[in-house]
Amino acid sequence: MEFATPDVVIDGIKERLEKRIFGYTRVFSNSYYEAFANWCKRRYAWTFERKHLVMSNGIIPALYELVEYICKPDEKVLFLTPSYAYFKYAADFNHRDCVCSDLVNDDDRYYTIDFEDLEKKAADNKITLFILCNPHNPTGRVWREDELKRLAEIIEKHKLWVISDEIHCDLIRVGQKYIPLGKVMPEYDRLITCMAPSKTFNMAGLMISNVIIRSDELREHWLNRHYNFDNPLSIAAAQAAYEKGEPWLNELQAYLGNNFAFTKAYLSEHLPKARFGIPEATYLAWVNLSEYFESDEHLPLFFAYKAGVLLEGGNMFVRNSDCFIRLNLACPKTTLEEGLKRICDAINTKHTEKYLANI
Numbered sequence: 001m002e003f004a005t006p007d008v009v010i011d012g013i014k015e016r017l018e019k020r021i022f023g024y025t026r027v028f029s030n031s032y033y034e035a036f037a038n039w040c041k042r043r044y045a046w047t048f049e050r051k052h053l054v055m056s057n058g059i060i061p062a063l064y065e066l067v068e069y070i071c072k073p074d075e076k077v078l079f080l081t082p083s084y085a086y087f088k089y090a091a092d093f094n095h096r097d098c099v100c101s102d103l104v105n106d107d108d109r110y111y112t113i114d115f116e117d118l119e120k121k122a123a124d125n126k127i128t129l130f131i132l133c134n135p136h137n138p139t140g141r142v143w144r145e146d147e148l149k150r151l152a153e154i155i156e157k158h159k160l161w162v163i164s165d166e167i168h169c170d171l172i173r174v175g176q177k178y179i180p181l182g183k184v185m186p187e188y189d190r191l192i193t194c195m196a197p198s199k200t201f202n203m204a205g206l207m208i209s210n211v212i213i214r215s216d217e218l219r220e221h222w223l224n225r226h227y228n229f230d231n232p233l234s235i236a237a238a239q240a241a242y243e244k245g246e247p248w249l250n251e252l253q254a255y256l257g258n259n260f261a262f263t264k265a266y267l268s269e270h271l272p273k274a275r276f277g278i279p280e281a282t283y284l285a286w287v288n289l290s291e292y293f294e295s296d297e298h299l300p301l302f303f304a305y306k307a308g309v310l311l312e313g314g315n316m317f318v319r320n321s322d323c324f325i326r327l328n329l330a331c332p333k334t335t336l337e338e339g340l341k342r343i344c345d346a347i348n349t350k351h352t353e354k355y356l357a358n359i
Contacts, residue, residue: 001202001283001330006248009201012240013233025232027055032235035242036210040195043246044169046183048193048212054222055230057207059167059194063090063131066192069221070129070161071096078121079131080113082138082317082324084165087131099127102320103139109277111139115150122158129161134181135168138286138317138326140279142176148184161190167209170200172281173260174253182212189214199283200249201241202330208234252330256283259329259336266337270344283330290323292347299325307346309339 027033033050040046056062067077067090077091081100091098101118103111121127132151135142143151155162164181172178182193196209208230213219260278263285267274273291293299299313303325311328314321329336 001199001328002332002335003202003252003330005202006241006245008244008248009203009237009241012236012244015240016233016236022232024229025235026228026230027053027235032239035239039242039246040180044178044180044183046180048182052212052214052219054211054213054219054226055228056194056209056211056226057230058198058204059165059196059209059211060086060090062194062209062211063087063163063165064093065222065226066163067091067096067129068094069218069225072128074126075128076124076126077129077131078118078127078160080118080133080136081319082314082321084133084137085316085318087133087165088318090131097126099124100319103136103141105320107275107277109275111136111141113143113147113151115154118151119154119157122154122160127158127160129163130155132162132164132181133168134164134166135172135178135281137165137168137282138284138321138324140282140284140286142172142178142280145179145184148179148181151181152185152188155185155190156188159190161192162188163192163194165194167194167196167199168282169195170249171256171283172253173278174257176280178281192218197238197241197245201237201245203234203237203241206234206237207231208238256329259283259331259333260285262333262336263327263329263340266340267344270340271347283328285327285329287325287327288323289325289347292351293323295322297323299323303343303346306350307342309342309346311343 033053037047076097076099078099079087081102088098099121101114101121104114105111169178182191185191191214193212198204213222264276264278267276275288300311303309303311312326314324
């Protein structure tokens with residue numbers, strides 16, 4: 001995000017600095033667990049056992065490890081598309097095959113799960129792992145309780161392992177309700193939940209994430225294999241965020257809501273053929289520009305050279321994403337307005353030139 005990390009996080013780091021010793025560190029005390037568990041209980045009415053919590057320097061590194069630990073060489077990973085590319089990269093890195101189930105796209109404003117297709121693919125006995133993104137990246141869907149229950153039925157029926165990447169869970173629109181998959185599946189042993197303060201409080205560079213592993217056997221394997229030390233300043237920062245960062249987050253949610261509303265209005269006026277619906281979560285806008293571009297155009301390069309704007313194209317999201325761009329709206333409104341102006345001007349100039357060339 002282009003917002004300063006909250007003061008309470010900086011203060012937490014300063015307090016830890018005053019201790020003046022920075023040796024090898026792990027999360028041993030209950031104070032970090034209590035801060036994070038209370039955060040989940042207060043905001044999501046969900047708790048987990050202390051022994052289930054292990055730490056990683058990021059959710060992506062955790063995915064790379066867990067795919068190897070869970071899937072045998074001839075087994076497969078299942079996920080929904082469009083998808084955050086690192087789900088596929090984690091499988092590719094470990095030489096495991098991927099199977100994709102395309103989300104159903106209702107005019108780019110609302111995505112739903114094709115449960116019939118998902119169950120058909122989950123029935124393959126070579127699929128042992130399902131990676132879920134909740135809330136979903138890049139579409140911004142917050143899966144409803146009935147959707148999560150239907151997912152749970154499929155997962156349990158086919159005895160799948162499931163990694164639920166819930167890193168965007170704090171970044172929901174005001175009025176939305178996020179439900180952890182673990183709350184819907186309270187006893188399911190093959191569930192791993194991944195959360196982090198990194199996106200929420202703009203502290204991704206501090207490299208600390210929470211991985212909640214219920215299975216004693218998998219957790220033991222993780223602890224034996226994983227390089228299990230954590231940055232002492234990162235621990236202090238994350239604990240301070242969970243203990244004192246909620247007022248800042250509430251302000252952020254309101255600001256992001258206004259940015260999304262502004263983006264929708266701006267695109268409607270200046271780029272009327274763009275299709276965009278305000279997402280239920282994340283700070284990312286998922287915009288369909290298929291009325292303006294051919295599917296083979298490299299959109300990040302176009303906008304970098306023609307608009308001076310850096311963004312991500314649909315090619316990063318595995319499939320079911322041609323002609324989409326993903327915009328980061330976690331920035332001051334003035335920055336957002338300038339970026340949108342450049343994007344719209346570049347597209348409209350392109351089409352004016354194309355029109356004149358055909359006269």
